[in-house]
Amino acid sequence: MTRSIPRRGALALAAILALAAPLAAQAQDKWPSKPLRIVVPYPAGGSSDIIARAISQPLSEALGQTVIVDNKPGANGNTGADAVAKANDGHTVLLCDIGALAISPSVYTKLPFDPSKDLKGITMLAYSPHLLVVHPSVKANSFAELVALSKKEPLNMAIPAIGSAAHVAAVAVAxxxxxxxxxxxYKGGAQAIGDTVAGQTQVLMNGMLATLPMVSNGKLKLLGVSKGTRMPLVGQVPTLAEQGVKGFESGTWQGLMVPAGMPAAQVAKLNAELIRIIRSPAVRERLVSQGAEVNTMSPAEFTSFFDKERKKWADVVKAANIKAD
Incomplete structure (x- = not known):
């Protein structure tokens, strides 16, 4: 036999719930309640680091909290990504090369986390095509000449890490x-660039955002761009697709991810603020001037992109037998 709640009790309960709803909404509105940490899983100076620092101050102003950029390199970004996947403080996020993260499950046999299940995307931020560059001493002024030279004498190709997007792209080109x-x-793009500038390695495949300054000052020679169409900043340089690698396009896709358990309201808030910031004239112009294209997505579009990237590069990894532990 069930008992009904007395009318007076029902009214009291309704009053409590009516008061609780605004309080809960107010608590959500107060997020973040402490400094937000953006983990960049690579050393300072690479594409992800550049973008993290470009958005950190505007994001701090928008959220009313300090935003800290925390470089946590290791295992091609997986060390930092794992730390974020397991973070339970509600204030730790990941800014990384999404392509590299999508490639990791195919390269690493024992990942301590599942990027498809333990992380979820907030938005893509920017795309930077890969540049194929060489040290000025290399006697090649086109991609065809570089291919011919590579068959005559040994050449070292600097890559940010085993299994990185640049590594897999260089394998596909070869x-x-x-x-x-x-x-x-190397442990990141900045170090790969440094050694190629110094002549320790002869060839480099890396994101345009971090690499273009070394091309502009003559410390590296640009032979090809891994994009479907030419980039205005280096419009005189043909794409790799134009130079015989038909249909080829690759690059670094910087995006923000969070632990899978982050509440939907916080995901929506971050998505809206990040899209507003990255599209703002000051930030957009800063990135475009260095060779990055602002490219934003909804969380659903981000998830779809990540799944396609994972499948796209899995075949290249398998064919080249790229493995790391």
Missing amino acids: QASGARWEYVP
Whole structure:
């Protein structure tokens, strides 16, 4: 036999619930309640780091909290990504090369986290095509000349890390063209750039955002861009697709991800603020002037993109037998 709640009790309960709803909404509105930490899983100076620092101050102003950029490199970004996937403080997010994160499950046999299940996307922020560059001493002034040279003498290709988006892209280019080079992995794009500028390695495949300054000052020679159409900043340089690698396009896609358990209201708030900030004239112009294109997405579009990237590069990884532990 059930008992009904007395009318007076029902009215009291309704009053309590009516008061609780605005309080709960107010608590959500107060997020973040402490400093927000943006984990960049690579050393300072790379594409993800540049973008994180470009948005950190505007995001701090928008959220009313300090925003800290925390470089946490290791294992091609997986160390930092794992830390964010397991964060339970509600104030730790990840800004990384989404392509590299999508490639990791194919390259690493024992990932301590599942990027598809333990993380979720907020928005893409920017796209920077890969540049194929060489040290000025390399006697090649086109991609065809570089391919021919690679068959005559040894060349070292600097890559940000084993299994990075740039590594897999360089493998795809070699497979399509017959180029030969030895891959020299680093802990991030900035270090790979530094050693190529110093002549320790001869060839480099890396994101345009971090690499273009070294091309502009003559410390590196640009031979090709991995984009479907030419980039205005280097319009005189043909794409790799124009130079025989038909249909080829690759690059670094910087985006923001959070632990899978982050509440929907916080996801929506971050998405809206980040899109507003990255599209603002000051930030957009700063990135475009360095070779990055602002490219935003909804969380659903982000998820779809991530799934496609994972499938796209899995075949290249398998064919090249790229593995890391």
